[in-house]
Amino acid sequence: MTAQQIIFLIVALYTLGSALMVVTTRNLVHAALWLVSTLFGVAVAYALLNANFIAVVQVVVYIGAIAILFIFAVMLTRKDMRDAGPQMNSNWWAGALVAVLVFGGLTSLLSGWSGFQNTAAALPSGFDAISLLGESLTSPEAFVLPFEVASVLLLAALVGAVYVAFNKK
Amino acid sequence: MSFWNDPLKVAADWLEGVFAGWGMDAILAHVLVAFLGVFLLITILMVLDIFLVWIERKVVARFQDRLGPNRLGPFGLIQPFADIIKLIIKEDTTPGGADKVVYNLAPVLSMMSVLILWAVVPIAPVMLGTDLNVGVLFLIAAGAIGTLSIIMAGWSSNNKFAMIGGFRQVAVMVSFEVPMLAMLMIPVIFAGSMNMNAIIDAQNVWYFFISPLGAVIFLIAAIAELGRAPFDLAEGESELVSGFNIEYSGMKFGMFYAGELLHAFTFGGFWAILFFGGYRFFGLEQVSPFLAILILVIKAMLGYWVIMWVRYTMMRIRIDQMLGFNWKFLTPLAFALLLVTALMNALLAGASTWLYVFGMFLANVVTGWIALEIARSATRKERASVEGPKPVEAHH
Amino acid sequence: MVPLSWYLIFAAALFSIGLFGVLVRRNAIAILLGVELMLNAVNINLVAFWRYGEALAMTGQVFAVIVFAVAAAEVSVGLALVISVYRRRNTVVADELDMLKW
Numbered sequence: 001m002t003a004q005q006i007i008f009l010i011v012a013l014y015t016l017g018s019a020l021m022v023v024t025t026r027n028l029v030h031a032a033l034w035l036v037s038t039l040f041g042v043a044v045a046y047a048l049l050n051a052n053f054i055a056v057v058q059v060v061v062y063i064g065a066i067a068i069l070f071i072f073a074v075m076l077t078r079k080d081m082r083d084a085g086p087q088m089n090s091n092w093w094a095g096a097l098v099a100v101l102v103f104g105g106l107t108s109l110l111s112g113w114s115g116f117q118n119t120a121a122a123l124p125s126g127f128d129a130i131s132l133l134g135e136s137l138t139s140p141e142a143f144v145l146p147f148e149v150a151s152v153l154l155l156a157a158l159v160g161a162v163y164v165a166f167n168k169k
Numbered sequence: 170m171s172f173w174n175d176p177l178k179v180a181a182d183w184l185e186g187v188f189a190g191w192g193m194d195a196i197l198a199h200v201l202v203a204f205l206g207v208f209l210l211i212t213i214l215m216v217l218d219i220f221l222v223w224i225e226r227k228v229v230a231r232f233q234d235r236l237g238p239n240r241l242g243p244f245g246l247i248q249p250f251a252d253i254i255k256l257i258i259k260e261d262t263t264p265g266g267a268d269k270v271v272y273n274l275a276p277v278l279s280m281m282s283v284l285i286l287w288a289v290v291p292i293a294p295v296m297l298g299t300d301l302n303v304g305v306l307f308l309i310a311a312g313a314i315g316t317l318s319i320i321m322a323g324w325s326s327n328n329k330f331a332m333i334g335g336f337r338q339v340a341v342m343v344s345f346e347v348p349m350l351a352m353l354m355i356p357v358i359f360a361g362s363m364n365m366n367a368i369i370d371a372q373n374v375w376y377f378f379i380s381p382l383g384a385v386i387f388l389i390a391a392i393a394e395l396g397r398a399p400f401d402l403a404e405g406e407s408e409l410v411s412g413f414n415i416e417y418s419g420m421k422f423g424m425f426y427a428g429e430l431l432h433a434f435t436f437g438g439f440w441a442i443l444f445f446g447g448y449r450f451f452g453l454e455q456v457s458p459f460l461a462i463l464i465l466v467i468k469a470m471l472g473y474w475v476i477m478w479v480r481y482t483m484m485r486i487r488i489d490q491m492l493g494f495n496w497k498f499l500t501p502l503a504f505a506l507l508l509v510t511a512l513m514n515a516l517l518a519g520a521s522t523w524l525y526v527f528g529m530f531l532a533n534v535v536t537g538w539i540a541l542e543i544a545r546s547a548t549r550k551e552r553a554s555v556e557g558p559k560p561v562e563a564h565h
Numbered sequence: 566m567v568p569l570s571w572y573l574i575f576a577a578a579l580f581s582i583g584l585f586g587v588l589v590r591r592n593a594i595a596i597l598l599g600v601e602l603m604l605n606a607v608n609i610n611l612v613a614f615w616r617y618g619e620a621l622a623m624t625g626q627v628f629a630v631i632v633f634a635v636a637a638a639e640v641s642v643g644l645a646l647v648i649s650v651y652r653r654r655n656t657v658v659a660d661e662l663d664m665l666k667w
Binding site: 002004005008012015016019020022023028031032035038039042045046048049050051053054057058061062065066069070073074076077086087088089091092094095096098099100102103106107110111115116117118119120121123124127129132133136137142143146147150151153154156157158160161162164165167 | 566567568569570571572573574575577578579580581582583584585586588589590591592594595597598599601602605608609612613615616617620621623624626627629630631633634635636637638639640641642644645646647648649651652657660
């Protein structure tokens with residue numbers, strides 16, 4: 001067990017534990033805070049994969065914006081400060097069964113792939129992920145079109161969200 | 170590599186040698202030395218925080234034409250220690266019905282979000298917590314954790330005023346992150362890298378002279394992020410019974426208060442690093458790392474003084490005025506400035522240094538002047554529609 | 566050396582937990598929380614394939630950035646819808662939102 005493997009195991013167990021708390025805890029604000037902890041664990045996983053720009057963007061976008069949006073939405077859609085009623089469906093065993101089957105199916109499907117046990121190649125020295133990412137996102141031979149379409153999508157979502165949630169008095 | 174040239178590496182190597190001599194294996198010794206380094210940095214920052222309390226009270230007193238604390242110790246230097254003792258012996262209440270875990274975690278997260286910023290601050294050419302190549306974005310990421318801690322504090326206090334104060338503060342912080350992010354991109358455009366050390370190395374001319382409007386907008390957005398006046402609607406003592414802080418007493422309140430002061434000093438430091446050359450001062454920083462630390466601390470103190478100056482001079486702005494100011498004026502101006510900067514950077518790419526500096530400075534001044542003229546005409550129209558047409562005066 | 570299989574299994578487990586949350590929770594916002602977990606699992610997969618495959622071609626990271634943008638857009642519109650529904654029907658429990666206008 002190398003140090004890297006131990007660190008990955010700790011991070012993975014922490015993230016999966018937080019994710020389980022997200023979907024099982026009764027108090028919705030606690031669920032949103034457990035989501036923050038899960039997102040943080042995922043950011044650490046990105047850092048372990050040497051994708052540090054993606055890790056920092058994960059913290060800024062997900063924790064700094066999306067998780068806060070969730071907390072606001074939870075606080076704005078409740079009549080009092082407590083959560084009433086059961087928080088799981090009556091068919092929760094069926095949902096659990098489907099989740100376990102999906103997990104089993106995914107792992108068995110992937111383990112049949114030849115590259116399943118690959119190890120990571122060492123990154124070339126002087127590897128500047130940020131400038132390469134910038135070039136891929138803005139170069140016409142690479143991915144400038146999906147980038148521009150994503151920005152139009154964000155504009156549409158911005159206008160739509162403001163219009164839908166607008167309180168016409 | 171003597172102690173005076175590279176103190177941290179010499180100390181770390183010596184300590185690792187000591188631990189290896191005791192029989193620890195290399196990786197564990199390395200991790201332990203790293204932990205000790207973090208512990209040392211946090212201790213120094215917290216001690217600095219105590220003196221920031223003293224500085225704040227003395228400076229506000231001088232701005233208000235009085236003396237400030239001068240009874241305890243020479244020049245009132247013992248006063249912060251008296252404050253700490255008072256906060257520690259105060260009763261540590263938890264409001265009934267509060268969410269205990271979240272309530273107790275909020276001040277810890279608030280302090281953590283400030284201390285974690287110092288991991289990317291280069292205090293000397295060879296002394297740096299971690300040399301991230303996305304150091305500039307790390308600033309925003311730590312701000313995100315601070316935002317989270319405020320909303321946790323506001324909600325878990327089980328108090329409507331705390332919740333409203335927390336919501337308002339978070340709305341302001343999230344809104345002003347947008348122009349701050351745009352202005353953080355301006356030193357990145359000039360230096361060509363998001364690495365803090367690279368930005369400092371590239372500042373042969375301080376970026377304040379190349380992009381003054383960028384520095385000013387960054388300062389305004391930073392003051393709003395800090396939650397200080399004129400943007401302190403959430404925690405001003407006369408507004409909303411001090412906002413998300415209401416139910417916190419004793420050392421938990423002390424952590425919020427001290428964290429806010431340290432946050433202000435940290436942003437003074439970032440303003441110095443991004444726009445005033447950081448630890449560089451005409452080559453003095455190459456002499457010794459301790460001199461570089463001194464230069465950075467002086468510049469950070471000057472930045473902190475500017476932030477205090479703004480606080481004790483300007484009136485508080487209402488929440489709707491704050492958000493309107495951000496979304497209708499500051500964000501369009503920030504993005505326009507970013508576009509103009511990128512355009513001028515591409516146009517003046519091969520020019521000599523003085524032409525570059527002059528061209529950028531001119532572009533900044535023109536952009537700022539146009540923005541102010543647009544704002545002025547909009548204000549004139551609004552005032553005319555509210556007041557009605559002015560009566561024509563009879564001339565004799 | 567962490568083999569690729571560990572990251573893929575981790576992402577599959579996170580995806581299944583998110584799927585469980587979507588299928589089982591009653592509150593509409595809790596369902597959106599499950600969707601967020603699934604999107605994060607997908608992102609981990611993409612970045613892992615970038616790292617363990619051809620690291621010089623930034624395709625995996627570009628995909629991950631686009632997924633960030635799409636997730637942010639989807640969460641904002643979804644939560645706006647939930648808030649709007651709460652204003653009309655005064656409930657966010659998914660079981661009770663089963664009829665269109667009557």
